[in-house]
Amino acid sequence: MTRAAEPILLDTNVLVDATNAARPRHARALSFLGRPHLVICAQVIREFLVVATRPPKLNGLGMDLDIAMANMQQFRRLAPLLAEEKPLLPRLLDLLTTIPCRGKQVHDASLVAAMLVHDVPTLATSNPTDFSRFGDLIRIVEL
Secondary structure (H helix, E strand, O other), X not given: OOOOOOOEEEOHHHHHHHHOOOOOOHHHHXXXXXXXXXXXXXXXXXXXXXXXXXXXXXXXXXXXXXXXXXXXXXXXXXXXXXXXXXXXXXXXXXXXXXXXXOOOHHHHHHHHHHHHHOOOOEEEEOOHHHHHXXXXXXXXXXX
C-alpha cells in the first residue's frame, strides 16, 4: 500500500499500456495516470520511445517518432521527470553487487537505483515479477 503523498515511479509498460488501446491493461493504465505524485525517469522515456517506434512485428507500437514524442510530452505533463545525476551510476553499481542481475534485468536495477537516489518508494508496473528481487528495497503496485 502506498502512502498518499509519496511519489510513484511509472515503469515503461504502464506508458505503453496507456498508449495502445489494444493492450489488456489499457483502461487501467489510463486510469492510473490520473493519480497524483507520479514521476518518470529518463530511462523510462528512452524505453518508451524505443517500443513506441519499433515495428509491431517486433513487439512495438509502430508509431512515427513525432507521434511518440507528442505522447511522451503528455506523459511528462502528468508525471514530472526525475533528474539524472551523478549518484545514479554508483548506486546502480552498488545495487548490482548486492542483488545480482543479468541482461535485461540490469534495466530493472537501473530503475530501482533511480528510485533509491530520489527517495521514490513505489513502482507502478505491469510486470511485478521482474522487480520481485528488489522487494526489500521498494514497494510494487501491479497494474
